[in-house]
Amino acid sequence: MKRIYSSYVPAIVAAVLALSAGCGTDAEGPVTVPFHESGWYSPQAGDTERYVDTLRSISTIKIPFGIGHSSTLKLGEIKGIVYTTLLMQFSYDSLAGFEDMTVDSVILDLPVITVQDTLFHLGVTFNELLEGFSEDDTITAPLAFDPDPIPGAHGETVRDISFERTEFSIDKTIVQGWVDGTSDTWPFGISINWAGDPDTLGLIEMYSQNFGRNPPLIRVIFDGGAEVNLPAIADYAITSDQITVLAAAGGVARRLFFEFDLDGVPELATLHYSALVFHTDGSAGLGATYGEQLLGLSTDFSYYLYAPDSSDPDDPGILKGTGVSANLLPVNIDAKIKIPLGLYTIDVLNGTRVNHGLVLQSDLESTRYQILALFDQAAGDSLRPYIEVIYTMPTEFGGK
Amino acid sequence: MRALVLRAAAILFLIAPCGARAQSIYGMNYIGEAIHKGSSRHQALGYSAVAVQDTSNSVTPNPASTADLTMVTLTVQQVVSASRVYYLDYLSKQTRYQVPAFTASFPFREGLVVTAGYRTRYCGRADFAYQLDIEGAPTGFQNYKLDSNLYTIPVIVAWRPLSTLRIAGEAQFNFGSIIDRVNVWFDDLNYRNVDTKRMRTYSGPSWGAALLWEAHPRLWLGLNIDGAVGYDVRETLENTASVLDTSFTYGYTLPLAWDAGLAVNPLGRWWLSASYSMRSAADPVGYSQLEGSVVDERHIGFGIERRAGIEGNVLARIPLRLGFYTDIWNYQFPAGHDVRSTFLTLGSAIPMKNSTGAIDFTLEFGRVGSKTENFVQENIFKLGLSFSVAEPWSRRSTEKH
Numbered sequence: 001m002k003r004i005y006s007s008y009v010p011a012i013v014a015a016v017l018a019l020s021a022g023c024g025t026d027a028e029g030p031v032t033v034p035f036h037e038s039g040w041y042s043p044q045a046g047d048t049e050r051y052v053d054t055l056r057s058i059s060t061i062k063i064p065f066g067i068g069h070s071s072t073l074k075l076g077e078i079k080g081i082v083y084t085t086l087l088m089q090f091s092y093d094s095l096a097g098f099e100d101m102t103v104d105s106v107i108l109d110l111p112v113i114t115v116q117d118t119l120f121h122l123g124v125t126f127n128e129l130l131e132g133f134s135e136d137d138t139i140t141a142p143l144a145f146d147p148d149p150i151p152g153a154h155g156e157t158v159r160d161i162s163f164e165r166t167e168f169s170i171d172k173t174i175v176q177g178w179v180d181g182t183s184d185t186w187p188f189g190i191s192i193n194w195a196g197d198p199d200t201l202g203l204i205e206m207y208s209q210n211f212g213r214n215p216p217l218i219r220v221i222f223d224g225g226a227e228v229n230l231p232a233i234a235d236y237a238i239t240s241d242q243i244t245v246l247a248a249a250g251g252v253a254r255r256l257f258f259e260f261d262l263d264g265v266p267e268l269a270t271l272h273y274s275a276l277v278f279h280t281d282g283s284a285g286l287g288a289t290y291g292e293q294l295l296g297l298s299t300d301f302s303y304y305l306y307a308p309d310s311s312d313p314d315d316p317g318i319l320k321g322t323g324v325s326a327n328l329l330p331v332n333i334d335a336k337i338k339i340p341l342g343l344y345t346i347d348v349l350n351g352t353r354v355n356h357g358l359v360l361q362s363d364l365e366s367t368r369y370q371i372l373a374l375f376d377q378a379a380g381d382s383l384r385p386y387i388e389v390i391y392t393m394p395t396e397f398g399g400k
Numbered sequence: 401m402r403a404l405v406l407r408a409a410a411i412l413f414l415i416a417p418c419g420a421r422a423q424s425i426y427g428m429n430y431i432g433e434a435i436h437k438g439s440s441r442h443q444a445l446g447y448s449a450v451a452v453q454d455t456s457n458s459v460t461p462n463p464a465s466t467a468d469l470t471m472v473t474l475t476v477q478q479v480v481s482a483s484r485v486y487y488l489d490y491l492s493k494q495t496r497y498q499v500p501a502f503t504a505s506f507p508f509r510e511g512l513v514v515t516a517g518y519r520t521r522y523c524g525r526a527d528f529a530y531q532l533d534i535e536g537a538p539t540g541f542q543n544y545k546l547d548s549n550l551y552t553i554p555v556i557v558a559w560r561p562l563s564t565l566r567i568a569g570e571a572q573f574n575f576g577s578i579i580d581r582v583n584v585w586f587d588d589l590n591y592r593n594v595d596t597k598r599m600r601t602y603s604g605p606s607w608g609a610a611l612l613w614e615a616h617p618r619l620w621l622g623l624n625i626d627g628a629v630g631y632d633v634r635e636t637l638e639n640t641a642s643v644l645d646t647s648f649t650y651g652y653t654l655p656l657a658w659d660a661g662l663a664v665n666p667l668g669r670w671w672l673s674a675s676y677s678m679r680s681a682a683d684p685v686g687y688s689q690l691e692g693s694v695v696d697e698r699h700i701g702f703g704i705e706r707r708a709g710i711e712g713n714v715l716a717r718i719p720l721r722l723g724f725y726t727d728i729w730n731y732q733f734p735a736g737h738d739v740r741s742t743f744l745t746l747g748s749a750i751p752m753k754n755s756t757g758a759i760d761f762t763l764e765f766g767r768v769g770s771k772t773e774n775f776v777q778e779n780i781f782k783l784g785l786s787f788s789v790a791e792p793w794s795r796r797s798t799e800k801h
Contacts, residue, residue, distance in 0.1 A: 030490035031425065032528045034775045036544070040733055041428045041526065042689045043580045043598070045542045050534050270641040272584070273537070273591040340590045350643065390537050394644050395582040395596040397637070398689045 039398065046393025048272070053387040056259040058377060061318065061359070062241060065253040067367060068135030071211040072113065072291055073237045075122055075161065075192065076203040079286040079371050080243030081252055083203070085142045087133050087236040088216055089189035094228045098179055101226065105153065106170040107219040110161070111207040113291040120202030121162035123195035125149035126170075129188035135210070135234050142238060145191045150174070158195040161204055175220055189234070205291030208235050239369070245284040246376040248303065250362030251369035257318065259311065259357040260387045265349055269391035274345035275338040276305065276358060278385035284373035285331030292368075300328035301372045304363035305339055311356040318359065326363055331372050338388070345389060424768045425485050425494065425778050426739055427524040428546055430578055431682050431690055432654070432697045432730025435522060437461045437501075439477050440760035440786035444747025445703025446723025448675040450661040451612065451622030452705075456758050457788050458505040458515055461659065461675075462622045463568035464610040466513045467558035469505045471790040473757070476502040481764075483780040486771055494778075498523050499549065503556075511560035521574065522550040532584070538591065543583040550576030550602055564615070570608030574629050577601045597638045600686065602652070604631040618665040622675070629654040633686060655680040657697070673703040679730065693735035701725035708749065721747045721762070733774050741768045747784070757789040 035041040074083040108126065127145035149157035153169035177183030209215035209232040218230040241252040248256045258276060265271075287299030305325040310317030324344045329337060339360075347353035362370050375383040436442075438461035442449035447461065454465045458475035478500040485492040503517025524546050532540030551574070558568040578600045585593040606629040613621045631654065636647040661675025679697040684690040703723035709716045722745065729739035743766030749758045764782035771777045 031485040031487040031492040031776060032428075032526060032544075034487060035425075035428060035733070036528070038734060039689045041544075041546075042687070043544060043582050045544075045582045045584055045596075048532055048534055048540060048542075048584055050536055268641075268644065270594045270639065270644075271592065272540075272586060272594055273588075350641075388536060390534060390586075390591065392584045392594045394639065395598075397580065397598050398687070 042396075042398030044396045044398075046395055048390070048392040049269075051265050051389040051391065053260045053262065053264065053389075055377060055385055055387065056261060058246060058259075058385060059257045059313065060246070061255040061257055061313065063253045063255065063319070063365075064138060064140045065251065065365065066137070066139045066236070066238060067251050067369065068137060068139070068236050069210050069367070070237065071208050071295060072289075073206050073208045073216070073235055074203055074289070074291075075124065075194075075237075076116070076120070077201040077242070078116065078203045078289060079284060079373075080241070080245070081249070081286070081369055081371070082240040082242050083237050084194060084240050085238040086192040087129065087139070087143065087189060087234075087238065088192070088232045089133070089234040090186070090218055090230045091233045092178065092185045092230055094230055095179060095220070098220075098222065098226070098228060099181065101179060101222045101224075103172045103176040103179060103220060104223045105221045106172050106175045107221070108168045108170055109217050109219055110166045110168070111214045111216060112161075112163070112166040113205045113207060113294060115163040115205070116203040116290060117200075118163045120198070120200065120204070121160050121165075122198055122202075122204060123158045123160050124192050125157055125195050126159070126168070127191050127193060128186045129191050132188045133234070133236055135236060137236075139236055139238050142191060142193065145193070150190065166206070170218065175218075203289060205289055209233060210235075211295075243284075243371060243373075245281060245373045247284065247371050247373040248360045248362055249369070249371045250365045250367070253362065253365045255359050255361040256374075257308075257313070257357055257359050258385070258387075260355075262345065262349060262355065262387070262389065265389050265391060266393065268394050269349070270394070271346050271349065271389060271391045273388075273390040274341040275388050276341060276360070276385070277336065277338050277388050278374040279379070279383045280329070280331060280333065280335050280337055281373040281375055282331065282333040282335070284371065286369065286371035287331045288368075288370070297368070298328075299330075299332060301331040301370050302326070302328055302363040302368075303339075303360060303372060305358055305360050307344055307353065308356050308359050318356075321356070321359065322353075324358065329372060331370065337374075424483075424496075424741075424780070425526075425776065426729060426733070426768055427522070428526050429687050429690060429731065430522050430524060430548065430550065431684050431687050431694055432679055435520065436699070437519065439475055439788070440747060440762040440784035441719075441721065441749065443479070443764065443784040444721035444723055444745050444760070444762040445673050445705055446701035446725035446743070446745050447699065448661055448673040448701030448703040448723060448725065449663070450624050450659045450675045450677070451620045451663040452671070452673050453612065453614075453620060453663075456790065457760070457786065458503040458517070459501050459519075459786065462610050462612050462624045463515065463554075463556040463570050463608065464558055464566040464612040464622070464624075466505050466515050466556060467511055467560040467566040467568065467612075469507055469513050469790070470510065471507065471792045473505045473788060473790040474502070475786060475788040476500050477784065477786040479782055479784045481780050481782040483778050485776065485778045487776045496525070499551070503554070513558045515554070515556040515558065517554060519552045519554060520549065521552055521576070522548065524548045524578065532586075538586050538588040540584065540586040540591075543581075543585070545581040545583070546579070547581070548576070548578035550574065550578070554608070556608075558610075564613060566612040568608075568610040570610070572606045572608060572627075572629070574606060574631065575603050592640070594640045596640070599636050599638070601634045602631045604629050606630070606654075620663040622659075622661050622663070624659045626657040626659075626679075628656040635686075650685060652685040653683065655682050659699075661701075669707045669709060671705045671707060673701075673705070675699075675701050682730065690731050693732040694730060695728065695732055695738065697730035698728040699725060703745075708751070718748050718750065721745070729768075733769070733776075737773045739769050739774055742766050743780075743782075752789060757787070760784075760786040760788070
């Protein structure tokens with residue numbers, strides 16, 4: 001036992017010494033400089049460079065689009081999205097059983113959530129639709145309607161919607177005819193159209209029947225006080241894209257097509273990073289309207305960047321492709337945005353993918369009206385979009 | 401015998417995970433070895449002990465001396481160094497250690513001993529970085545790492561044909577790799593690292609021969625020849641972009657080295673030793689940047705030893721050793737300026753109880769390079785520790801019954 005003890009002590013001592021000695025080594029950086037800079041120690045990392053391509057072109061791809069299943073209906077304009085027309089279809093089932101009664105009054109109740117500016121008001125007319133619609137349709141232009149507006153209780157045809165006025169009378173003889181069976185209901189519904197251009201633009205937001213409660217409705221009040229509500233069973237806001245800035249937008253919709261060259265990246269470069277870089281114009285961006293914010297919808301712009309299958313604007317392939325990046329962006333502030341391109345640029349440079357450019361779109365194109373506005377190529381160097389590539393050239397080892 | 405193996409296993413298990421550090425900051429290129437052979441006893445004598453008889457160590461600077469081992473002997477040697485490296489106003493503190501050398505000797509009959517083991521030929525390490533400032537990018541870094549270890553598996557046959565002459569032949573199986581890594585990275589997870597790794601694997605046999613001659617009871621002469629190593633080198637380059645990968649082979653010859661010396665006993669237990677060794681300048685294959693700055697590798701060592709006595713107090717019964725050596729490295733830095741090492745050594749030994757083995761220990765103080773000649777100077781303190789145990793062949797069978 002004593003012999004074994006005497007043999008193991010030095011082993012342990014040696015181990016402890018070796019281990020403890022290894023714990024206190026400084027970085028060798030500064031003291032190796034002369035060896036390395038002189039080439040005496042020969043590995044030499046290649047130059048690391050930043051390549052910038054200010055883009056060959058940026059074009060807008062406009063896509064006829066409409067959102068039928070929105071939870072809000074809007075009239076007016078915000079950031080270049082013009083809500084020109086509302087379409088509504090109603091359910092008349094509730095009128096059954098009231099055939100012998102006399103209509104006292106009729107009201108079209110539009111459940112306004114908010115008006116962008118409390119002073120904003122908009123003259124509109126109510127017109128009977130002459131053709132039907134579905135919320136599943138893409139509707140980008142007003143449908144055919146009876147040019148004679150639906151009159152109010154006093155024969156008025158132009159109504160003024162404002163923050164304070166959201167109920168409008170309907171000539172009760174129209175509904176009395178429905179009750180008596182002497183005239184047809186509005187089988188295709190009505191459209192609410194601008195009566196003219198207002199002095200100042202603004203936005204009126206109201207609940208859609210898709211919200212699930214408090215829908216637009218026609219309220220029929222009979223003599224004696226009985227009331228019947230004829231709720232909207234389908235509604236639709238038709239929009240017009242009058243955005244004047246460089247933007248990707250959902251709902252209307254428009255995408256941005258970036259074309260660029262990577263010829264300036266050396267053939268042997270190995271990429272660290274590449275990105276589409278742009279500056280957002282917060283004043284022209286739209287994340288969510290005030291009414292949408294009241295409903296709890298996010299103000300972030302959900303983007304989707306893809307490499308299209310074609311660079312030809314007339315080829316449907318430009319509307320689809322391989323995803324490159326998707327994320328959320330703030331749109332209401334001026335900010336420098338870098339969207340990393342991941343393997344896309346690497347694939348293009350090594351020839352496994354054709355450079356058809358990149359397309360930026362809203363990832364909620366079919367459900368949200370949103371605008372991501374950015375400064376265009378005419379902006380100064382510090383604001384215009386570009387493709388950025390950071391790469392390193394091959395290491396030189398010297399050697400044999 | 402079982403205890404011997406257990407001890408060896410314990411030591412290797414504890415030490416091997418430490419890895420190996422370069423012997424000096426100047427050891428960043430493999431074109432020679434600049435590494436010394438021998439146990440801590442020989443280290444304490446300034447590595448001048450090629451003519452010193454050794455009856456207890458299996459790791460020796462002269463394989464012929466193993467012919468005097470009469471028992472199965474295992475020796476493990478470890479050197480740990482701590483240094484301060486100076487360049488301009490910069491200072492870097494370094495600690496280094498290398499995979500320990502170990503050999504086991506087996507005497508088949510008196511005067512005929514076979515030895516095998518492991519010995520590091522070269523270990524170079526480096527790890528440093530530069531900061532990159534790229535417009536519009538986060539802070540980046542270039543990292544350089546050198547990680548190398550070339551080693552030998554020696555098989556030695558030592559023979560004592562005459563009572564005054566020991567000779568040895570050695571077959572060496574040489575292996576190892578030298579890996580240079582360059583890594584460019586940014587302090588941002590969105591940025592991909594760009595890595596490059598050059599790996600050179602070396603393999604090749606070589607031979608050695610040694611002689612230890614007792615010319616007179618007070619005068620011993622020694623000679624050791626470490627034959628040239630004809631390495632086959634396979635170089636592979638691996639990159640983040642695999643299209644840049646390459647692989648090829650070439651040959652590299654490490655020239656022959658020789659070490660000659662004498663040991664003199666002028667008085668009682670006092671012995672003086674001296675040796676001179678050199679290796680011719682290598683053709684810098686694989687290191688073209690060293691063209692024109694490769695020189696002969698030379699070593700001069702002196703030692704004085706008062707050997708252990710068998711009587712008296714503790715101090716009288718342990719050896720005392722003092723040495724000095726100077727090396728000229730195998731390459732210059734910068735070109736035209738030799739790199740010199742100068743060291744003072746001192747050491748002693750503690751005999752193992754119930755064994756003929758010993759624990760030899762050595763302290764070295766010295767420097768490599770100089771700020772005036774080479775810009776970079778490394779002041780080094782080394783601790784060497786050897787551990788030898790020995791048992792007769794017969795012990796195992798005795799214990800069984």
